[in-house]
Amino acid sequence: MNSELKQWPYDGAIPQRFSTNYRRYKERGGLVELAEDAEAYAGARPIEDVPRLMFLNLIFDQIRKEGICGDFAELGVYQGQTAVLLARNARRLDRTVWLLDTYEGFDDKDFTGIDVATDKLFRDTSLEAVRRRVGEGHARFIQGYFPETAVQLPGDGQYALVHIDTDLYAPIMSGLEYFYPRVIPGGYIVVHDYGSLAWAGAEKAVDEFFADKAECVIHIPDSAGSAVIRKARAPGQGPTWLAARQALAPNEWHLTGQADLGTVLTRGWSSPEGWGVWGVDAEHALTIAPPPGEALTLECDVGAFLPPGGTSRIIEVSINGDPAAIWRFTPEQNNGIRELQLPPGANPCSIAFRPREAGRVRDFYPESKDDRPLGMALRRLRLRAAGA
Ligand SMILES: C[S@@+](CC[C@H](N)C(=O)[O-])C[C@H]1O[C@@H](n2cnc3c(N)ncnc32)[C@H](O)[C@@H]1O
Known part of the structure; x- marks a missing residue:
């Protein structure tokens, strides 16, 4: 050899x-x-x-x-x-x-x-x-x-x-x-x-x-x-680094298209596009780790993909599996800030957005190459503490 x-x-x-x-x-x-x-x-x-x-x-x-x-x-x-x-x-x-x-x-x-x-x-x-x-x-x-x-x-x-x-x-x-x-x-x-x-x-x-x-x-x-x-860490002991990255600073807007919110936007999102991010597929979800002991509102700067012809869309919102809101997006009332009250003490909070229907852009605009089944667009997130 x-x-x-x-x-x-x-x-x-x-x-x-x-x-x-x-x-x-x-x-x-x-x-x-x-x-x-x-x-x-x-x-x-x-x-x-x-x-x-x-x-x-x-x-x-x-x-x-x-x-x-x-x-x-x-x-x-x-x-x-x-x-x-x-x-x-x-x-x-x-x-x-x-x-x-x-x-x-x-x-x-x-x-x-x-x-x-x-x-x-x-x-x-x-x-x-x-x-x-x-x-x-x-x-x-x-x-x-x-x-x-x-x-x-x-x-x-x-x-x-x-x-x-x-x-x-x-x-x-x-x-x-x-x-x-x-x-x-x-x-x-x-x-x-x-x-x-x-x-x-x-x-x-x-x-x-x-x-x-x-x-x-x-x-x-x-x-x-x-x-x-x-060095090994014991399972479940203390906040993991992932949870630390899911701790949004209160009262500050977090831009989904620019900031590195990859650990917050857990599943069902397309790539960030500068202005924000599109939710795709049947469910888009995010997880945040709110600071303990405060009553918090999550403000979401959102819109929905509305096909032409005056169509409206409904998106069901749940927090940790419990129904939290039904958001209706219409041509007259689409883009803007919508609020969710977070259950006190819930940590982490996993929020799921489930469009009743998702529209594939190409199905409505045949000249488009966009093949994504678009649901809700998310531009910014802010955790608002009571009194702020
Ligand atoms: C390979 S060199 C270190 C090279 C350095 N880390 C680098 O990348 O350039 C090894 C060093 O270990 C130190 N060293 C070895 N045994 C030691 C001991 N018992 N106490 C303190 N220093 C020791 C030597 O003095 C030597 O400078």
Whole structure:
């Protein structure tokens, strides 16, 4: 069998949000500044591991999207290549990043067991050089041998992302033992070198540590085969990130055609079209998580697809399965604001709009290419608190 890999003939690809859809990504408030972050990550050298950069970028995006709280930590900083990324995104997300290293390379104490024959690598760095590269904002540098330096971390620390990159069995195991209980549900632990076959201690520490945990390892195709786990969360405990995104700010209009209401508009809607969104099919539904304890009215800026010839349409509205309203749309009274009283204490509120008939545009306008069975158009939503 040939063990030599012939020249790799394929070009790499990067996630579409950072390439063809980058403009859309930024319009939706995307966190990552691709070129600047890549330059900071590369430093003076060309980027060796683009998948690693992309993988970390996606983690920052997901932490933001899911609202995962907690600080960042890196154990194994060396010259600060990955620390730079963690720090840039800690600033964007208003977190602290804790950066732990000897800043003098491997410590002899860790040259035991599987790592007994290891060289004293990574000495060509210093705390001052890394501090200059990473910057001070939102970054805390802890110099010394881990786990002895763990006492310098905040006793009540909680982490959204822990990046362990110390190569050797002992510090990886100590890092997992220290940080795992402090990573919040949904948070990330990334261990570099897990699958590289270069650092046997990394694979051993991760396999042993997670053997009896709820989480399993996912192997990432960056050059060192990083391992990632996400801390498990107990089902039904507390609001999920999805519910957090369904919590519309009271007394503010939310535009369905522009804002990212994809988690609120749960099913039966066409793509947002700038002005708003069309409900299609037999039922269009949305789910919101109202703030507790308030009497709330949901104002819906709506209209219905009315075929030519003076036709009117009826749309039945239910809240959490109970009939809530029957809305009649006529040529004289079509577009405008209609109100729904939300049952007190109902959380979440799932609101379904069911047209008694849906009209396929093409059936009434044969020249149209629009084949959608249109029901109700939704432009804006506002949760109005009593007295507002
Ligand atoms: C591979 S380098 C880190 C590379 C860095 N994350 C990057 O991507 O550029 C490994 C680092 O782990 C640090 N390290 C290893 N064992 C350690 C220990 N027990 N305590 C503190 N730092 C340690 C070394 O000093 C070295 O800087």
